[in-house]
Amino acid sequence: MGKISFIKRDFLKTAGVVTTILRFFLSFAMVLVLAGSALAGAEDKDLMTRANQIFGPLPQSMPSEQNPITPSKVKLGKLLYYETRISVDGTVSCAKCHPISLYAADGLKKSRGNNCKENPRNAPTILNAAAQISAHWIGNRTGVEDQAKQALVGPPSFGMPSYESVEKIFKGIRGYVILFQEAFPEDKEPVNVDNFAKAIGAFERTLMTPAPFDDFMKGNSGVLSERQKRGLQTFLDTGCMTCHFSPYLGGQMYQKFGILEPYWNYTKSEKVDDGRFSVTKSEADKYVFKVPVLRNVAMTMPYFHDGSVDKLDRAIWIMAKIQLGKELSKEQVEDIDAFLNSLTGKLSDDAITVPVLPAME
């Protein structure tokens, strides 16, 4: 009995020790969990704060003082966006190189204009695109309106012989004469290419695609996966945001493509493009391009000014390597890739409906 008592006592003692140890570990684990969740919350909050500082909220539209957005201009602009009958071979519209079905890019290395002529560079999406410093990769268009107007007579795009020839077509379609009058009620002769450009511009200035990333910036941390958050953190830490800032994650500055090494060593581009040099003739602008907007980038392959790279992960790795001198690991690339996928946004109901164009009579 003494033995039993001893054993019992011992057992109880041991059990007590175990319980104490268990209690200690449980408490410690709970402290860890609590600390962890508090930490994660703080980390998310910190990440949101940094994201808001660097990118900021996506606006409802991209207004312009020179070209105020009005419903009648947007309505006309949307029709004109689909108009092929104002191209020299009757096949080119804005939507040809910027089809909504492919997030307003065309999936080609380089777009094909009238008579299938190849354009000099890859067609960027026109979604969230009207608030950039300029239009086109080398900034040779002042903005979306200028781009739309010049495209009409651009040899590889619409290829029309003159602005007058375009205006003549519009004047021959009664439906358009009325729509131009409604969109530009103060103009005596509203049917002209400047108003064509303004209408297209007004339409494009409404094309925003709010994305999960915007919900995250508003404070909803659950919309991004842990991998996406890590990717955002890596995007910031690596320095991608040095050029890809603003609500559009780009479009606000020019930058040399290949700061540290020639880009073509990595992109395997078929030919070397001088970039903005061809506009300014300044040596400093050699291989300089506009920093592209990254919204919807996961939907708008192929990548770079010449569409030379098909895969987003490869494009990410190249950018870090030759712009920032950093060799990202496979995991880091995958994280950033996941983050960039959170920039794939939702098109508005207005953006995804096709208008029926006025008939020729």
Add this chain to the structure above:
Amino acid sequence: MGKISFIKRDFLKTAGVVTTILRFFLSFAMVLVLAGSALAGAEDKDLMTRANQIFGPLPQSMPSEQNPITPSKVKLGKLLYYETRISVDGTVSCAKCHPISLYAADGLKKSRGNNCKENPRNAPTILNAAAQISAHWIGNRTGVEDQAKQALVGPPSFGMPSYESVEKIFKGIRGYVILFQEAFPEDKEPVNVDNFAKAIGAFERTLMTPAPFDDFMKGNSGVLSERQKRGLQTFLDTGCMTCHFSPYLGGQMYQKFGILEPYWNYTKSEKVDDGRFSVTKSEADKYVFKVPVLRNVAMTMPYFHDGSVDKLDRAIWIMAKIQLGKELSKEQVEDIDAFLNSLTGKLSDDAITVPVLPAME
């Protein structure tokens, strides 16, 4: 006073006669009005009855026993309709030659396919088009499914080297693999070009455009103007409906273009097209074409198999002249033109929305 009385009596007598005459004329006028309205009503009713006998109501869709319409097939088919990445140069989709914005025709004399190759004939609209005896002008496609499938490898259309090359692309896009599985749940390997064709077909089989003319046939005589009703009457009396019958006003038979005189004398066609002869090699099929559907004809210029005629009124005059041996007056042509405008229908909400395509990864 006696004089006055006499005058008064006379006046009263005269007034009485006038009243009687007036009453008579009023009654007569009312009879005329009533008779007139009854007559007009009877005429409209008669016209409605004849129209219903010859054309009949537009169905809700164009079903097929071989290819039942299901929501998941239609959903996939609509995506595929916009898919350019399955063409040899990445620019051709169904929507290229059949853009919804132009009532699913393209406004060209002859469509331009991959690398801008010219197609042999004018692209007809694919709206209300799936219930015809065959597809294409010369009936060398059995139906919309056959047309869609063969277009993939058609040298002037998608131009792909083989069906396998198309299937390989679909298999490389995860989004499509899932969508094909959903649309064809009983197939072990659903990602193939036959199912591509069925999905496109199912989508096209839903594309109906009910028009004012359909409301008229249902008994609402007020939706057509007097000119349009006269035009319908002339359409029937002239004999146009001998070939242009069915709810689609065409698409049910083949007919020689230029029964009485060579068509090219009138269309000024650049080259003579043998028509269905090239399919059957039968002399009887020389210059024979499928009778085109007339729904939305006012929106789908230019006209005829080679798009050789720009104006609808000219096309109407030519048809009566060389098919029926009748020289229509300017007014008769204008009446028929007005009637044909009542066939311009409304596209469904589903038809006018653009789908966003699965991304390449």
